[in-house]
Amino acid sequence: MASLEHVLCQEINPFDPTTHKIFNFWDEPYKQIPIVETIHQTVIEKFEEILDQIAQDHVTRSVILAGDSGSGKSITLGRLRDRFNAKAFFVYVSHWEENSYVWRHTLRCTVDSLLQIPPDCSESQLLLWLKNLPIFKEKGIGKWILGERRSFIADMRASFPVGIHNPNKFFGVLYDLTNPELYPIAASWLRGDDLDEEDLAKIKIQRSIDGETGAREIIVNFGKISRSIYPIVLCFDNLDNVPQLPDGSLDLQPLFNINTTIHSNGLKNFLVIISLVTNNWKKAFDHIQQADKASLYKQLVLRSINLEQAESLWAARLAPLHEKANPTPDSPIAPLTRKLLEDTFPAGRANPRSVLMVGYREIERVRLLKLPPIATQPPEPESTTQEVAKDEPTLKKVAKPEKTVAPLETNQADRLIAAFKLLWQQEFKQTQQNISRLRQFSSLELGSFLRNALTGLGISVKPRLLPSSTYRDLSFSFVDPDHQQAIGVIWTEEPNLTSFFNVMRSALRVEENQTCEVLYLIRAGNIGNTRNRGHQLCKQIFYRAPNRHLKPDIISLCYLVTYDRLARSAKTSDLLLLDQEIKLDQLRSMVRETGVLRDCALLQELGIFQKIDPDPDPNLDPDPVASELKQFILDFMIHHQLASQGTIVNHARNQFMGITEEQVLKLIQQLCQENRFNVVDPSQPVLDQIVCRIPSHAATK
Structure with a gap:
């Protein structure tokens, strides 16, 4: 095994900031983010208290989750879903394009989230929600799968005698969710798709959900039924992209219309979480009608973290590299130091993203110190957009x-x-x-x-x-x-x-x-x-x-x-x-x-x-895959400056399906022969050898 210093040169910077972007907590990238449990733990515990209250009294509550950019709002919502998905159904609602479409957008996001399969489950939230209805628990889902649609509708109407809009249609579609062949059509109808007559006939419906009013009624129906099972958590996130008012503040009134409707219709078992950047929330607050503000139960703010939590954040990112190092580093944040944190954040508090960026800059400094002298000279201007391909299509005027x-x-x-x-x-x-x-x-x-x-x-x-x-x-x-x-x-x-x-x-x-x-x-x-x-x-x-x-x-x-x-x-x-x-x-x-x-x-x-x-003429580009792969390797090294051949191989194979280790190594060798790259330690095994990039001016000498 290599020393930590050597491992840092072999691997890419673990604080690469491309992870700091918008994501949905159902997305795969969210699962790859290291979580530090102590960060914002008090906020997580507050949400747990609120969920427990809703489970007991079934009273809907609405909460503002505020924090600065980079404070971890989306990650906090993901942690809530991870921790409490066993006792609540989670819905992720992103920004909307038009205020005239907010109810339909919310319904679509609700059903899309309910179609997701939670971790450690084999069925979607929607089927789990359905099977937890009292009627299924009492009589068993097998009875209804046998084809007793009318009986199911009758029993559901008896269980929910008032407050359900178009109960025959709605309960009939819920029944069709138990049929694997009709499940996709029934789910599409619920999410508001404007289905053709053939699909509508299969689920015994004459028309699709009509406009904002129809979407609102379906959400109300979900709310009327959910009071008898687990809470539904509506997470409104990334709202900083919604339409704006003339003064540049966010137009959140359409969202608060939804929130007030949920409360005024007496919908039970909802937890509405509205996640916003603190300054944007302050600007938008004055534009919201006073009656709608009254429905807010609590505001929870993500505060800056202390230096111990900052160290934990660094340690989580560095842990995979420490596992490869021999000897094991004395400090879990090596080569970073507590003094670096104290010098950078003298007040003892910091924004999580700022902590990650400080780690990124310091690791970059440490890594690039290891570049050979030829690679540290100021390089000439170099274009990276047409290193390999020629005569690319260009944008018109x-x-x-x-x-x-x-x-x-x-x-x-x-x-x-x-x-x-x-x-x-x-x-x-x-x-x-x-x-x-x-x-x-x-x-x-x-x-x-x-x-x-x-x-x-x-x-x-x-x-x-x-x-x-x-x-x-x-x-x-x-x-x-x-x-x-x-x-x-x-x-x-x-x-x-x-x-x-x-x-x-x-x-x-x-x-x-x-x-x-x-x-x-x-x-x-x-x-x-x-x-x-x-x-x-x-x-x-x-x-x-x-x-x-x-x-x-x-x-x-x-x-x-x-x-x-x-x-x-x-x-x-x-x-x-x-x-x-x-x-x-x-x-x-x-x-x-x-x-x-x-x-x-x-x-x-x-x-x-x-x-x-x-x-195209095959003589112009006999192997387009190799050409694209070569450009990827070149861009990878321009960005990271140095890495082991094994690291380059792993990232290239993750990006390009079906390529082999030999193909990547051959192209690295070719770039070395072209004086683009240089192997720093050729005596090491091939995959452990560190490659550094040679600037364009040096390559031409």
């Missing part, structure tokens, strides 16, 4: 960003871009693992993802193209950066063909009024057949040049969602690279510089990027 990236020391600028490219690849891969179909998102969300990406590329977007108030949020327009044409876009994936007809009828008015020179319909789903009026209008409008019907693919959606998540993190000061907080304008500049969105087929179809030839 797009307006320049309002602000540019602040000038940085050259090597730092290169490292920042490399770090961003690595973060993008990591986030994109995670997005691909989480998204399996377009209809995981509402049409409103899909359109917002595309609008945000276009805005990030410097294109001015005008929302709400369609004249219909019902469907206008599914549309927007922009000016084509190349031909200066007004382009209209409509994105609808709801399968209901009646709704589709209404959208097409509204689109016809846009065409007749010549509002835009070109219209695009984005829809991967069914458009019906020649007998459907919606189908006929679609053909009439979008199958005639210059208008087009575009069919998006999952990969395009992954590009848009990845950008959206990073942009939201940047807006809330939760996006960090190296030791810098990345602002939204800086993120947009890096997106354009690196071209990470250029392979998005949907953006190519819209004319934002040049379309890639599906059958």
Whole structure:
């Protein structure tokens, strides 16, 4: 085994700040964050007291969870779910795009969370919730699975004789959840999807949930039933991205309308947690109606942590490296010291994120001291975006960003871009693992993802193209950066063909009024057949040049969602690279510089990027996988400066499915031959050998 000093050079910095970004506590990245139990333990205990009170008296309570950026609000919510999922059902509700969609958004997030399988369970929260209803406990689920739907509905109506909206429909859908074949359709109906007639018929329903009122009634139904089982914890998190008021403060009134409705309807067994940055909460507080403030039970604040807790936070991150070191370090925070904490935070208190960033900078200093002299000289400017690939598709004439990236020391600028490219690849891969179909998102969300990406590329977007108030949020327009044409876009994936007809009828008015020179319909789903009026209008409008019907693919959606998540993190000061907080304008500049969105087929179809030839000349790039892998290795080393060959192999294989250790080692050797890398200790076993990057100016000498 190697000394700790040697291990630090072999591994990447354990405090890499790319973990400081927005996440949902159901996401895989949350599970990888080391937890320090003593941090904010009093807040966790307060929540436990509140949950125990709700379990006893079934009275709904609403709590504000406030804290500075980086104080650990999202992690605290995740810890609550981890600790209390056995006695409560947890729902994660993120920000919403439009205030006119808040109830539907909350319902969708509620059902999506209930579809999640808690740790150490084999069934979703929704099925566990259903099976804990008194009717199932008394008679057993086997009786109802045998096909006694009417009997189930009758017994449920007897158990809940008042307060349930459309009880036959609602209880019938709950029954269908017990049927594996109908479970997906029943769950889709509950989350508010606008289903087609065929799916509705399977669950014996005439129509989908209609608008905000219908979504509110379903949530109320859940609340009426939940009083007889475990509490439902509604966690409203990352609300710093919700629509704003004219003075720039958050418009939280729609959320408090929901909160007040939950209380005024006498819904039992709810714990509503509203998580906000402290300053944003203070600014928004005065805009909330006084009657809605009365429903708040308590405000819990995440305070700064003491130095003992800061040491524990460091120790948790350093523990995996200490396990590889021989001899075992004397201190659990070595090579960091308590004195460093005392000197940096003389008041004895600190924000958790600040503690992590101090650890990052010090570990970077220690690691880079080990670079050979040739690698510590000031390097020449070096582009990392086209090291390998040539003739990449470029962005067409797009307006320049309002602000540019602040000038940085050259090597730092290169490292920042490399770090961003690595973060993008990591986030994109995670997005691909989480998204399996377009209809995981509402049409409103899909359109917002595309609008945000276009805005990030410097294109001015005008929302709400369609004249219909019902469907206008599914549309927007922009000016084509190349031909200066007004382009209209409509994105609808709801399968209901009646709704589709209404959208097409509204689109016809846009065409007749010549509002835009070109219209695009984005829809991967069914458009019906020649007998459907919606189908006929679609053909009439979008199958005639210059208008087009575009069919998006999952990969395009992954590009848009990845950008959206990073942009939201940047807006809330939760996006960090190296030791810098990345602002939204800086993120947009890096997106354009690196071209990470250029392979998005949907953006190519819209004319934002040049379309890639599906059958390129094989002589230009005989092995695109090797080319991409080589660029990844180069970016990895520009970012981290030095690492063992084994570490490079592990990270490359985590990012690229199916590649072998030999492929990675061969490319490392090739980069050494090109004088890009240098092996510091060639006498060591191959995977233990430390590789350092040689700056471009040294490589040319």
